[in-house]
Amino acid sequence: MKEDFLHYVWQHQYFDKLELRTTAGEEIQVLRTGQRNADAGPDFLNARLRIGEVEWNGAVEIHLRASDWSRHQHQTDPKYDQVILHVVGAADAEVQRTNGSLIPALALQARLMPELLARYTALVEAPAAAPLPCAPLLHLVPEITKTMMVERALLERVERKADTIMELHRTLGQDWEATAYHALMAAFGFQKNSEPLARLAKALPLAVLRRHRHDRRQLEALLFGQAGFLVDNEETANDEYIQDLRQEHEFLRHKYSLGEAALVVHEWNYLRLRPANFPPVRLGQLVGLLHARPTLFDALLTAQSVAALTEFFQAQAPEYWRTHFRPGRTGKVPGLGKTSIDLLITNVVVPLRVAYAHYVDKPEVVESSVALLSELPAEHNQYTDVYDALGFVHRTAADSQGLLALHKSYCAPRRCLHCAIGSRLVQQPRLR
Known part of the structure; x- marks a missing residue:
């Protein structure tokens, strides 16, 4: 089990919440899980919890083991003083803020749904030779889920390229x-x-x-x-x-x-x-x-x-x-040649126009720029061929760019829980 699984479980509350208590025995009521933090600091910000008789607003930090808190030196980092709950797989230590105050802990290991963990493990531990971690289970995923995920990956790829252009623009x-x-x-x-x-x-x-x-x-x-x-x-x-x-x-x-x-x-x-x-x-x-x-x-x-x-x-x-x-x-x-021109449009023109659209706050230019990719023919290479063989739609350069992004950002690093396809396969009905 990896830490991102606990992030996923906490975010979607996929664990047994019957008689939810801290390791010290205080009752916990989750009023708001918080928002994932992509920057330095605690994992979830702006959470709202009731612990015992007190309502708390603050951050939630997640680790596989409670002792990871000290291993990561959080006890000396003021950014983690806002943590109101330490969510862990195993509670093998008590943790403190910089002022020495104890932070309540919630141990999830015994509350995890076995079926959920089994499906997650099957994805992330798929053999390296497997074309995709989810390949054997793709037939269970609706086409709309796959299509929307490829579109999401495409936009993320274009935005990353646009960010590079914006940095160049600043310099x-x-x-x-x-x-x-x-x-x-x-x-x-x-x-x-x-x-x-x-x-x-x-x-x-x-x-x-x-x-x-x-x-x-x-x-x-x-x-x-x-x-x-x-x-x-x-x-x-x-x-x-x-x-x-x-x-x-x-x-x-x-x-x-x-x-x-x-x-x-x-x-x-x-x-x-x-x-x-x-x-x-x-x-x-x-x-x-x-x-x-x-x-x-x-x-x-x-x-x-x-x-x-x-x-x-x-x-x-x-x-x-x-x-x-x-x-x-x-x-x-x-x-x-035409192939070279298509690559220039894909890798320069579209990101350049998207970067400018963000600079002048014209979202309609983002849409029209990304739409150019749908006018270009699909690119075929060793990565897109894998998705072709598995039945993914692949007709235009928009599809190609989305599939390349899906491979690089999600499939290759086994970030299945961050992918709508993997998440769909892992999900189970919530317990109480």
């Missing part, structure tokens, strides 16, 4: 255009090169690029030069185009006191990448985008459909980077 002086630039730069790395591109964005401020947004050659020199791709080597020795960009970069670097290149060639990742995904190819596409779309944020915010956003991302790279996979090495390079 950039609340400049939404700069936020869009940094978010897009990192996203164009498509995981393998996200970190180097994020570093490049920090080393090459949008304020500098804005001054040259109408001159694609200068944008190219700035981005490729600071990325470390304009070095003189065997492949570029006779490449006049790269030599010209190198000279332009040197001029602009000194003009803006940019220092040496922010990265060197070996910091970019090529392993297991197809040539169409090579960093210089992606950087060329970014040059085309920054040149053709001088106002990134406004365009991403006002686009009314996936079709409009797809058109936004289809700006052409400079001609050289349509025929070179890397400096000095030729080859036919495809443009930014």
